Amino acid sequence: MAGPGEPISTEESADYAFASHWFDRAPYRQHYLDEGGGPPVLMLHGNPSWSYHWRRLVTGLRDSYRCIVPDHVGMGLSSRPAEGDYTYTLDSRVDDLDALTSYLIARRGAPTTGWTLVMHDWGGPIGMAWAARRPHLVARLVVLNTAAFPSPFGRRLPPTLRLALWAVRNTATARDLVLHRNAFARGAARFGVTRRxxxxxxxxxxxxxxxxxxxLAILRFVQDIPLSPADPAWAGLRAAERATELLADRPVFIGWGGRDPVFRRAFLAEWRRRFPHAAGRLYRNAGHYVLEDRADDLVAQIRAFLDGGGPGLPAEGTQERRW
Known part of the structure; x- marks a missing residue:
């Protein structure tokens, strides 16, 4: 498969047969997909995934919606700037997104209203902190196993995340596990799903x-997880939390994997508390990558939500339920 900054061909990945687009922002450039036409749907991936995560949703929506799917800087097919050229913080991610969307509006015909924000994992804090700056752009939210507020567990993180955070904040261990062994990305691909x-x-x-x-970006994302006001990303997380108030009247769809070892159901409960009228589906036996475990049904539910029909009823006898 192609490396960073290079297009992926149809032969290399038939389910990622999309045209690459580039946003130049010296000294690096950001890769993004821009598929279809109609109201924009902005899809934000987390760590350690990339725009490939959204391939099925793009395919399912692009006949009627403009699917805009960036790779965060340092991830996917975007540039890998040196640390001296890029801060690798939540604030820098929000700045990137603000610059990209402003460019798309000013130069690529994107509208100034009517955007749907779709978020997974770190896409939640990034997307909602951006939405706090541009609430007038956002018409709807789609939430998949993410957060936009401090952990409901406080500093008592789930064991999986606590172990990962301890490891990456130990410099020697982090470089061995994340940089040299690629353990975080490999572990996510293995344990982020319940269907192998x-x-x-x-x-x-x-x-x-x-x-x-x-x-490097994988490592820095985990190291940037905010647990207290002393952490650099705390202010950005609070900005994301403010967006839950600014967007409280927006339609929301939540699709949640019930066996996520990190974003446990307490996070889902907090989303539902903040958006009590949200439509959604709990996939009891799906993992963190809920869009991998339940792709066909979840894409159909999101499509129905965007089309205005709302989520359908779960099939009889399934382990899924609508609230």
Missing amino acids: MDRRTREAYLAPYAVPEDR
């Missing part, structure tokens, strides 16, 4: 992170 990924899909998730130099 086939080899091709797993390799596609890992393809942009083939060598240690490609993995």
Whole structure:
């Protein structure tokens, strides 16, 4: 598969047969997909995934919606700037998104209203902190296993995340596990799903992170997890939290994997508390990558939500439920 900054061909990944677009922002450039036409749907991936995560949703929406899907800087097919050229913080991610969307509006015909914001994992804090700056752009939210507020567990993190955070804040351990062994990305591909990924899909998730130099953003994302006001990303997280108030009247759809070892159901409960009228579906036996475990149904539910029909009823006898 192609490396960072290079297009992926149809032959290399038939389910990621999209045209690459680039936003130049010296000294680096950001890769993004821009598929279809109609109201814009902005899809934000987390760590350690990339725009490949959204391939099925793009395919399911692009006949009627403009699907805009960036790779965060340092991830996917975007540039890998040196630390001296980029801060690798939540604030820098929000600045990137603000610059990209402003460019799309000013230069690529994107509208100034009517955007749907779709978020997974770190896409939640990034997207909602951006939405706090531009609430007039956002018409709807789609939430998949993420957060936009301090952990409901406080500093008592779930064991999986606590172990990961301890490891990456230990410099020697972090460089060995994340940079050299690629343990975080490999672990996410293995334990982020309850239906084992086939080899091709797993390799596609890992393809942009083939060598240690490609993995710096993965490491910095985990190190940037805010637990208290002393952490650099805390202010950005609070901005994301403010957006839950600014957007309280927007339609919201929540699709949640019930067996996520990090974003446990307490996070889902907090989203529902903040958006009590949200439509949604709990997939009891899906994992963190809920869009991998329940792709067909979840894409259909999101499409119905965007089309105005609302989520459908779960199939009889399934382990899924609508609230």
